[in-house]
Amino acid sequence: VELLTLARDLKRRKARERRTLFVVEGVRGVAELLRSALVVRGALVTPALREPPRGASLLTALEARGVPVEEVTERDLASAADTEHPQGILAIAEVPLHTLASLGDRLGATVRLLVLDAIQDPGNAGTLVRTGAALGAAAVIALPGTADLWNAKAVRAAAGAHFRLPALHSTAAELLAFLRLHDVALWGTAADGTPVDALVPPKRMALAVGNEGAGLGPGLREAVEQVVALPMAAGVESLNVAVAAGIALWALRP
């Protein structure tokens, strides 16, 4: 398939899942992709990319890795891009193959996992992948109802975190079986939980965060061993879910 056609197709989640490919947009994102070990299938660039020094050095890096590059118009790039400002470049890469089984083999004595329960906004989902990576989570696991972690907006918000840490989708049943098998406790955040200050976290812990409006889904809520709350100023409903996850992972760090 021609790269432009392929990139356009990959705007659809179904196409990304079937092809196990995803798109990275923008200069910084593609630069980070090229520094990773991921397989890059090709890149679309516009003539304008050659001008800034950063763009030119990116082209050199693409060439050095033997990545097929196709020059397209600004208009064509916009038709294939999902974010507002692809900055003259978009790359197509293979989704790294991570499963709960492959993750199980690499868990250490101390474990943090971040679980996303129905996080619908791709920007929030991506920022959560970034937050999990920064705070030492071994993986970020998205449950049904969550935006596709390989959506271009999510990839952009994660600022390269997808390239370093396993980010994968799973059902709740599979996740719960996995956590039991590997003796990982499931905790979750909710406004009516125990204040985080009062808690001593277990060595092996998965932290679940839910939709800002709805909180944790009923299935997951029942499975959570400990509900954690972040005390907040009076009159304030909630934190952004990625900010809340960051504070909770920090407060519950091993």
Next chain:
Amino acid sequence: VELLTLARDLKRRKARERRTLFVVEGVRGVAELLRSALVVRGALVTPALREPPRGASLLTALEARGVPVEEVTERDLASAADTEHPQGILAIAEVPLHTLASLGDRLGATVRLLVLDAIQDPGNAGTLVRTGAALGAAAVIALPGTADLWNAKAVRAAAGAHFRLPALHSTAAELLAFLRLHDVALWGTAADGTPVDALVPPKRMALAVGNEGAGLGPGLREAVEQVVALPMAAGVESLNVAVAAGIALWALRP
């Protein structure tokens, strides 16, 4: 001025500043605005808003507060809206008049302020206002280079925090004079700072966060008494600025 014309004009920062008005888009945002003490000048609604129960109850609330309502087409609403999904409603309200002088009068013995140094993205700026409010900051102060805090995207990301806590713009010189006058220490976050765990925060503290790429600007960096770093997992460049601010305010809470 007709409400539709006014709303369109308010998409420009200059118009918002001159008129000291701003726009709130979406059902949830307008509902929160109506629960606040802010003066609401008017609302634009589409016929579709009347259908969902939430929309209908919002119309009742607008009526109860005596807010002028103008019905417009979806197309007209889109022309006045700044966010992608205004959900059939947009309201125009007065920017509450907060200044550093008025803020000085209400500072307690323990103070937290959040300072935004050149946070260009309106979504990040708004999420920072929300984060500051949730973590007990007395105000959020935006320095030059920061997106307008009254931009519709920023207001939306703040989820109503603008209606509860003073959010204002200031120059660095004015802010530094204010902090000296009120004996508030200026701390700031940067990757090369002292790990936050090793620090005991002062009772009266302003925390400055900078642009993710560039960090704190040179002027502010020199004025900062203590640079604070959040230890992060290897290979991870940085956290989203709102997540970083949330963790730092949490870790340095009084």
